[in-house]
Amino acid sequence: MENTSMLREWFERVDSEKTGNITAIQLKSALAVGNLEFPLSVVQQMIRMYDFDRNGTMSFDEFVGLNKFLLKVQQAFSDLExxxxxxxxxxxxxxxxxxxxxxxxxxxxxxxxxxx
Known part of the structure; x- marks a missing residue:
């Protein structure tokens, strides 16, 4: 998903408590909506990689950064497959x-x- 408004909608759908941050379990759910299934341990690692404020959760901006990385990975491997x-x-x-x-x-x- 590249469109910021679509990403915002996607993020807000899983931010059920409306805190502006999502947990690893919520991120796992968000990724699953986009047909990206990862074990919880991998999702927790994604949060550690993109949790720039080190609060243990992922903000929308951090989510956008992760999304850009995942798209880059997906494109790189798609080109090679x-x-x-x-x-x-x-x-x-x-x-x-x-x-x-x-x-x-x-x-x-x-x-x-x-x-x-």
Whole structure:
């Protein structure tokens, strides 16, 4: 979702207490509305990454920042997937580098080998 007014509506829908901030559980619900399913532990990590005021929740502006990042990730991997429905480790590595991660190539491939 790129449109700010749509994001605001999306955010306000899950900010049930109208505090201007959402919890990890509320963020998980908001992401699910956009067909983005993540384990709660991953959503909690997203909040830690984008919780710039360090209050343990996510404000609308922080939510917008997270949304921009998720769109960037989605686009990077969509460009690499080539209609196959999956990514090989080389594609994952390229995608992560494309969105700005600095990775040690041998370590990355070691983790991939151990995971599969």
């Amino acid at each position: 080539r209609g196959l429905g999956y990514l090989v480790p080389d594609d994952v590595y390229k995608g992560l580098v494309k969105i700005g991660f600095s990775l040690d190539s041998p370590s990355f491939y070691t983790v991939c080998e151990e995971s599969f």
